[in-house]
Amino acid sequence: MKFIRLLFLIALLSGLPELFLSSYSFEAYSSNARPPMSDRRESYRPQSQGRSRPPLTGRRRPLQRSLRSRYMQQQGFEVGLLGGTSHSLTNIGTGKPSFLGTHWETTDLNVGVFSKYRINDLWAVNASFHYVRIHSADSLAPENTARYTRDFYFENQIFEFSVRTEFFVPVLLDNYPIEVYGYLGLGAFYHNPDLTVPNPDNFEEPSYSLIQPVIPMGIGLAYPINRNFRIGLDIGHRLTFTDYLDGFSRPASDSNDAYFLGSLRVSYFFGDRQRRFIPY
Numbered sequence: 001m002k003f004i005r006l007l008f009l010i011a012l013l014s015g016l017p018e019l020f021l022s023s024y025s026f027e028a029y030s031s032n033a034r035p036p037m038s039d040r041r042e043s044y045r046p047q048s049q050g051r052s053r054p055p056l057t058g059r060r061r062p063l064q065r066s067l068r069s070r071y072m073q074q075q076g077f078e079v080g081l082l083g084g085t086s087h088s089l090t091n092i093g094t095g096k097p098s099f100l101g102t103h104w105e106t107t108d109l110n111v112g113v114f115s116k117y118r119i120n121d122l123w124a125v126n127a128s129f130h131y132v133r134i135h136s137a138d139s140l141a142p143e144n145t146a147r148y149t150r151d152f153y154f155e156n157q158i159f160e161f162s163v164r165t166e167f168f169v170p171v172l173l174d175n176y177p178i179e180v181y182g183y184l185g186l187g188a189f190y191h192n193p194d195l196t197v198p199n200p201d202n203f204e205e206p207s208y209s210l211i212q213p214v215i216p217m218g219i220g221l222a223y224p225i226n227r228n229f230r231i232g233l234d235i236g237h238r239l240t241f242t243d244y245l246d247g248f249s250r251p252a253s254d255s256n257d258a259y260f261l262g263s264l265r266v267s268y269f270f271g272d273r274q275r276r277f278i279p280y
Helices: 002-031 068-073 146-150
Strands: 075-087 108-118 121-139 153-168 181-190 194-196 211-224 229-240 258-271
Touching: 075 121, 075 229, 108 258, 121 181, 121 229, 153 211, 181 229
Parallel strands: none
Antiparallel strands: 075 108, 075 258, 108 121, 121 153, 153 181, 153 194, 181 211, 211 229, 229 258
């Protein structure tokens, strides 16, 4: 009997540590609201409808640069040649110098060279030299008019140098690298008109300066063929301060003569070394 009591006492004493530890772990669990990682349940994820997106494998495709960002570099020098047509707006062959009064039969030639520095996306500075030929005749006027009866004819060669500022219109469609710009500048030209009149003995040649200032203005387009070569179209008006491009001025004339040019351009673009083209 004593032996049984001794075994019961030993079993009771051996169970006290386990009871103490279990109560401590219960208090620790109840004091912390976040359950252990092993007791967390997986979040519910509904199955996607249709085909699931396959996982990305292999090398990811890099972003493609637009054509304009490839070819229209921000800064750099550009040199080129230009050539096209020229027209005069004078007192011979027209009643009043104006674009609508142009005789297209008097279309002549202009050629030149230019150098341009592209400052940024919007601005550039252009220096150019033009050789321009213009001519016109009173015989192009309607018959039975005073100008047709007067029958004057002139030819002139113009050597023009000008510096102009170009403003490029911001491009909204990046995949089309055509650029549109407008320009305004200041320059000077040398000319020496050759006037032919029916009765030279009764004509008094006027005196005028052969060197005159000029204000070039106009619009243009530029398109890159590849990384360096570009082509373009330029349409420009030349505002002068003389009425003697034709070597003659009417007493009643109230405006100066002018001329305008239409040119195709081919150029080579160098670009800044710090902003080289980096193809993908």
